[in-house]
Amino acid sequence: MTDHVALLGTKGGPAIRTGSTNPTSNLLCLSGQRVVVDCGLGVTRGLVDQGMALKDLDQIVITHLHSDHYLELGPLLHTAWVAGLKTPVTVHGPEGLAEYWTHFLASMQNDIAIRIEDEGRPDLAGLVHFKVVDPTRGFTIGPLTVRAMATLHPPVTCYAYRFESAGKSVVFSGDTSYMPEMAAFAAGADLLIHEAMLGEALPALMARIGNGDDRLMHHWLRAHTLAADAARIAAAAGVKALALNHLIPSDDPAFGEAEWQASIAADWSGPFYLGHDGMRIPL
Numbered sequence: 001m002t003d004h005v006a007l008l009g010t011k012g013g014p015a016i017r018t019g020s021t022n023p024t025s026n027l028l029c030l031s032g033q034r035v036v037v038d039c040g041l042g043v044t045r046g047l048v049d050q051g052m053a054l055k056d057l058d059q060i061v062i063t064h065l066h067s068d069h070y071l072e073l074g075p076l077l078h079t080a081w082v083a084g085l086k087t088p089v090t091v092h093g094p095e096g097l098a099e100y101w102t103h104f105l106a107s108m109q110n111d112i113a114i115r116i117e118d119e120g121r122p123d124l125a126g127l128v129h130f131k132v133v134d135p136t137r138g139f140t141i142g143p144l145t146v147r148a149m150a151t152l153h154p155p156v157t158c159y160a161y162r163f164e165s166a167g168k169s170v171v172f173s174g175d176t177s178y179m180p181e182m183a184a185f186a187a188g189a190d191l192l193i194h195e196a197m198l199g200e201a202l203p204a205l206m207a208r209i210g211n212g213d214d215r216l217m218h219h220w221l222r223a224h225t226l227a228a229d230a231a232r233i234a235a236a237a238g239v240k241a242l243a244l245n246h247l248i249p250s251d252d253p254a255f256g257e258a259e260w261q262a263s264i265a266a267d268w269s270g271p272f273y274l275g276h277d278g279m280r281i282p283l
């Protein structure tokens, strides 16, 4: 397994529409370790499409508890279980995931009990362990060292993560508004995967969604990062490559690759990946 990141879901926000991409999920493959980063809708299919056997799932890292980043966590774990999972899975993330899991198990309790009794499967509850991330300490996953930094994503606690091993480093910004501290956190990384929105496309998106008010626009502006600012972070950090994900918007034909490229051109001239579902980025 060569080192790479697969972007499984690349749109920002929880809604999907005909022709749209999926909400956020990623697969990091580094030093023989596979780590799922975020579990938005579509993560299970995305992993399988990358050739991963779900019974090999063992490490999951969640940035924050907005549904577009963890709605499919329970279904992923359950589907891995029916696909043959019998070894422990560790889920790292902010407070609240263990409670989500308790309620997910309760909602599926009939099915899970039947499969244990009728199919001889191990108890799903006992296979999954939760570790609350402490950004002052970081953590390790096998050979990987992981650092976490709280981002600016009000009103939710969200972490950016930096994974390092064998001289390679990858940073996921998580959801965040523009924060200059991200440049220091991502300094010298081989790859920065930063969330991004295209400012000039937001009014049209607002009109298409149709059921929000000014608060939705205010949320975008106060909790997310313009593509040009993400490019500025990448340049200040001196990263070797920049990828944009969590794209807002992701499915407006009036705003395609050319518009995104144009929005970063003044600030970033290095290797660039405009995320799409299934994109593999070598490390």
Ligand SMILES: [Zn+2]
Residues within 6 Å of the ligand: 012, 013, 024, 066, 068, 069, 175, 246
């Ligand atoms: Zn999000």
Ligand SMILES: [Zn+2]
Residues within 6 Å of the ligand: 064, 066, 153, 156, 175
């Ligand atoms: Zn969010």
